[in-house]
Amino acid sequence: MVYKKITDTDLLSKMARDIRIRVVESLSAAGSGHLGGSLGLADIFAVLYFNEINHRPSEPEWPLRDRLILSIGHVAPVLYATLAKSGYFQEEELLTLRKLGSRLQGHPARDRGLPGIEVSSGSLGQGLSVSVGLALSAKIDGQSWKVYSIHGDGELQEGSIWEAAMSAAHHKLNNIRMIVDRNGLQIDGSTDRVMNLEPLRGKFESFGWQVVECDGNITEALLRAFREADRVAVTSPVVILAKTLMGKGIPEIEGNYKWHGAVPDAAQRDEFIRQLQGLS
Amino acid sequence: MIQTDLTLKGHRPTRTGFGEGLRDIGSMDPRVVAIGADITNSVGMNFFRDAFPDRFFSFGIAEQNIMGVAAGLALGGKVPFMATYGVFSAMRTLDQIRVSVCYNNLNVKIGGAHAGISVGPDGATHQALEDIAVMRVLPNMTILSPCDAAQARNAVIAAVQQVNGPVYIRFGRESVPEFTTPDLEFKVGRAQLFRAGADVAIIATGHLVWEALEAAEILAEQGVQASVVNMHTIKPLDEQMIIEMAGYTGAIVTAEEHQIIGGLGGAVAECLVRNNPVPMAFIGMPDLFGESGQPDELMDKYKMKSRHIAGAAMEVIRRKKSI
Ligand SMILES: [Mg+2]
Numbered sequence: 001m002v003y004k005k006i007t008d009t010d011l012l013s014k015m016a017r018d019i020r021i022r023v024v025e026s027l028s029a030a031g032s033g034h035l036g037g038s039l040g041l042a043d044i045f046a047v048l049y050f051n052e053i054n055h056r057p058s059e060p061e062w063p064l065r066d067r068l069i070l071s072i073g074h075v076a077p078v079l080y081a082t083l084a085k086s087g088y089f090q091e092e093e094l095l096t097l098r099k100l101g102s103r104l105q106g107h108p109a110r111d112r113g114l115p116g117i118e119v120s121s122g123s124l125g126q127g128l129s130v131s132v133g134l135a136l137s138a139k140i141d142g143q144s145w146k147v148y149s150i151h152g153d154g155e156l157q158e159g160s161i162w163e164a165a166m167s168a169a170h171h172k173l174n175n176i177r178m179i180v181d182r183n184g185l186q187i188d189g190s191t192d193r194v195m196n197l198e199p200l201r202g203k204f205e206s207f208g209w210q211v212v213e214c215d216g217n218i219t220e221a222l223l224r225a226f227r228e229a230d231r232v233a234v235t236s237p238v239v240i241l242a243k244t245l246m247g248k249g250i251p252e253i254e255g256n257y258k259w260h261g262a263v264p265d266a267a268q269r270d271e272f273i274r275q276l277q278g279l280s
Numbered sequence: 281m282i283q284t285d286l287t288l289k290g291h292r293p294t295r296t297g298f299g300e301g302l303r304d305i306g307s308m309d310p311r312v313v314a315i316g317a318d319i320t321n322s323v324g325m326n327f328f329r330d331a332f333p334d335r336f337f338s339f340g341i342a343e344q345n346i347m348g349v350a351a352g353l354a355l356g357g358k359v360p361f362m363a364t365y366g367v368f369s370a371m372r373t374l375d376q377i378r379v380s381v382c383y384n385n386l387n388v389k390i391g392g393a394h395a396g397i398s399v400g401p402d403g404a405t406h407q408a409l410e411d412i413a414v415m416r417v418l419p420n421m422t423i424l425s426p427c428d429a430a431q432a433r434n435a436v437i438a439a440v441q442q443v444n445g446p447v448y449i450r451f452g453r454e455s456v457p458e459f460t461t462p463d464l465e466f467k468v469g470r471a472q473l474f475r476a477g478a479d480v481a482i483i484a485t486g487h488l489v490w491e492a493l494e495a496a497e498i499l500a501e502q503g504v505q506a507s508v509v510n511m512h513t514i515k516p517l518d519e520q521m522i523i524e525m526a527g528y529t530g531a532i533v534t535a536e537e538h539q540i541i542g543g544l545g546g547a548v549a550e551c552l553v554r555n556n557p558v559p560m561a562f563i564g565m566p567d568l569f570g571e572s573g574q575p576d577e578l579m580d581k582y583k584m585k586s587r588h589i590a591g592a593a594m595e596v597i598r599r600k601k602s603i
Pocket of ligand 1: 152153154181182183184185186
């Protein structure tokens with residue numbers, strides 16, 4: 001299969017909508033999982049897999065591919081839906097999510113052999129370290145591929161994230177693109193109240209990172225942010241603080257943290273899909 | 281029984297063997313890289329750093345990050361070594377080892393330095409006495425516990441050449457007797473029968489293998505013939521050797537510088553219960569934290585010397601006869 005990058009922002013938004021529909025379908029079929037975060041990330045994943053990342057769905061182990069590390073393994077549904085949409089595997093398989101024997105484990109599992117899964121993940125706070133190691137291995141080998149490290153904002157409360165951040169700057173790993181899903185929510189409520197993260201930009205800057213901020217639900221803004229990241233990544237790692245709306249695309253779920261770990265029943269599923277189709 | 285020269289050659293720390301092994305496998309295999317955790321000299325990584333400065337990366341006092349970085353390096357095709365004191369490399373990083381390293385079955389080699397009570401004056405915080413137990417429950421993990429400096433070198437090389445997956449290598453701080461030779465083959469998962477005797481089998485690991493050999497001498501003077509097994513691989517455990525020893529002697533003593541719970545003693549007991557339960561005695565830490573003191577004083581206080589092993593052997597032989 002020939003893989004071509006999409007530059008049209010409307011088409012990227014349509015891809016994001018399709019991803020959202022698949023996320024709703026798969027989570028509804030699974031009967032458990034995390035809907036809100038997956039929906040909020042759909043635009044980011046559409047831009048990553050259909051524009052930004054160098055990869056070959058027909059050759060998942062292509063040695064020069066960019067690597068995507070999903071530190072927040074609980075939003076696996078958006079990764080699975082994007083991989084299927086990209087052609088890594090059949091979209092029907094999305095309906096096996098979280099079921100016994102499935103390659104689509106509740107959190108990404110490398111040992112199940114699902115094409116496109118770089119690493120098993122799901123214990124928060126570990127992914128950035130893995131990304132640092134991968135980025136360092138690329139530097140050792142003189143390779144130019146990049147590492148895209150996907151994180152939640154609540155996850156930044158883990159101390160190991162800041163150990164990793166310190167080390168990425170120390171080793172000048174300008175091949176890291178850390179993306180923070182800044183939806184301001186975590187399971188217990190808003191990040192402000194659970195454990196304040198601000199000033200977040202200042203934290204990363206003081207750790208020696210370049211910081212790019214954007215609206216993570218607008219494909220055009222995301223494309224610009226990735227160009228900007230390439231521009232500022234001279235000798236530093238770059239973090240993109242992407243402001244998103246948890247549950248984006250379905251009004252009832254948008255910004256409602258109660259949907260962090262909830263899934264729709266059959267009736268809700270049909271209604272949500274109708275709402276998503278009305279968007280585009 | 282292995283035919284090999286086991287006479288005392290001198291005294292060196294097993295950490296020196298680790299360092300030499302890392303340097304030597306580094307020259308054989310360009311994939312090998314090392315991560316420093318601020319105690320590079322203390323764990324013997326300085327040999328590698330000085331030989332291959334471009335393949336050594338300093339990451340400071342941040343063990344959790346280092347373990348994840350090692351996982352990432354392995355994903356990138358490298359064979360990363362991380363080493364720090366066993367209390368940190370096995371325990372502070374446990375979740376990273378479990379998920380990032382073992383669940384992914386990545387080719388990460390973990391050095392656990394300052395293992396056992398023989399660390400001495402630093403006291404309980406720095407004496408790794410639980411690392412085997414903690415590493416042993418992780419799927420995909422291999423655990424090596426070499427008996428002296430020469431074997432520690434060979435264990436490091438074997439960890440790269442024989443295992444494509446996570447390995448925890450345990451070694452100590454103090455100068456200890458060196459009695460094996462560099463040409464003694466190290467096969468991961470294959471225990472070494474160093475001495476054969478039909479009355480009792482002492483299954484030992486790490487520094488206590490030498491004490492076990494000395495215990496066998498003490499026993500021989502009393503007319504008791506002891507087998508001595510060097511269980512240099514704790515996982516995968518050489519169950520065949522254990523079962524054979526149980527059948528041959530009918531009495532087993534395990535000896536380790538580690539908690540009895542979950543350690544070599546626990547592992548051997550699990551194997552025997554499933555196959556051929558025979559009377560057992562356990563030399564090791566009896567569910568206690570260590571303390572400060574000279575290594576020799578501590579080995580004496582916690583009953584890990586050859587005369588304690590010999591005493592445990594006599595006791596277990598008595599129980600065998602009373603069955
Ligand atoms: Mg959040």
